[in-house]
Amino acid sequence: MILVTGATGTVGRSLVDRLVAAKVPVRAMTRRPAAAGLPAAVDVVAGDLGDRGSIAAALRGVDRVFLLSTGPDIPTHDANLIREATRADVAHVVKLSSGRTGDDTATDPIPSWHRRGEQALRDSGIPGTILGPLGFMANALHWADSIRNRDSVFAAYGHGRIAVVDEHDIASVAATVLTTDGHDGRTYRLSGPEALTPAEMTAVLADVLGRPLRFLEVEPAAARQAILDHGLSEIMADAIMALRATALESFTSVVHPTVQEVTGVRSTSFREWATRHLADFARV
Numbered sequence: 001m002i003l004v005t006g007a008t009g010t011v012g013r014s015l016v017d018r019l020v021a022a023k024v025p026v027r028a029m030t031r032r033p034a035a036a037g038l039p040a041a042v043d044v045v046a047g048d049l050g051d052r053g054s055i056a057a058a059l060r061g062v063d064r065v066f067l068l069s070t071g072p073d074i075p076t077h078d079a080n081l082i083r084e085a086t087r088a089d090v091a092h093v094v095k096l097s098s099g100r101t102g103d104d105t106a107t108d109p110i111p112s113w114h115r116r117g118e119q120a121l122r123d124s125g126i127p128g129t130i131l132g133p134l135g136f137m138a139n140a141l142h143w144a145d146s147i148r149n150r151d152s153v154f155a156a157y158g159h160g161r162i163a164v165v166d167e168h169d170i171a172s173v174a175a176t177v178l179t180t181d182g183h184d185g186r187t188y189r190l191s192g193p194e195a196l197t198p199a200e201m202t203a204v205l206a207d208v209l210g211r212p213l214r215f216l217e218v219e220p221a222a223a224r225q226a227i228l229d230h231g232l233s234e235i236m237a238d239a240i241m242a243l244r245a246t247a248l249e250s251f252t253s254v255v256h257p258t259v260q261e262v263t264g265v266r267s268t269s270f271r272e273w274a275t276r277h278l279a280d281f282a283r284v
Helices: 010-021 050-059 074-087 109-124 137-150 167-179 198-209 222-227 234-248 258-263 270-276
Strands: 001-007 026-030 042-046 064-067 092-096 130-132 152-155 187-190 213-218
Touching: 001 010, 010 026, 010 167, 010 234, 026 050, 042 050, 050 074, 064 074, 064 167, 074 092, 074 109, 074 198, 092 109, 092 167, 092 270, 109 130, 130 167, 130 222, 137 152, 137 198, 137 270, 152 198, 152 222, 167 258, 187 258, 198 213
Parallel strands: 001 026, 001 064, 026 042, 064 092, 092 130, 130 187, 152 213
Antiparallel strands: none
8 A cells, every 4th residue: 555645736636646546555545535636546534744642543554655755844744654654664764855955065944854854764764866956837827817817927047947847757756666666775765857947938838829928037136026816825935946946057957867767657747747737728
């Protein structure tokens, strides 16, 4: 039995679907089971990474875990899951981390939070694997509203390049690691096949949509305020802006062949991702 945390998000849901298709027993832990909308074959249980009792209950009968945690509580939530996994004699934990934990100069919040989670896994003695995406193609969905209504993309750090990866490719790597041998102790940096700037991604979206789109670079302060306006905390707004600024460094622009090396299938291009998500950007 594989336990998936974060099972209703983009990566987690894709992973669950892959495991179900492969007829692998899967349990999903979520705060709101009734709203999960997961396949009937999934054992959906209530749980919260901040509640060790609910984690312990979710781990009964589980031998492998996909650990997905977010936000400032990543260190605590990872430690909670790993402690309970140790008690439950879990055989393997796969942690979705940040690709930037491998950059020693990256001292901003998100890689720092994930480093502490990674270290907790290493210290536990449980066989583990770290998956580190450099960036997510799915973050482009944040532009959907302005593309639909204003034919525009507004973003800071317009010259920064990130080798963003498709959420389905991350899930494919996770499914392979969870169901095959030879991955214990490995750290996999994950990227797509090319490093793109926001303007280049906008151009791809315009081509796929068949209509012109404008890219407008905004000041970091304005981008931070937009995050706050969406209801996120100041801690998260600062963390996200620090993350976006690292696109100006070379580390996130490196293309890694890991997706194909692990799964045997080439990584998805941003054009292919955009085509799959066409409806999210199309005018109503």
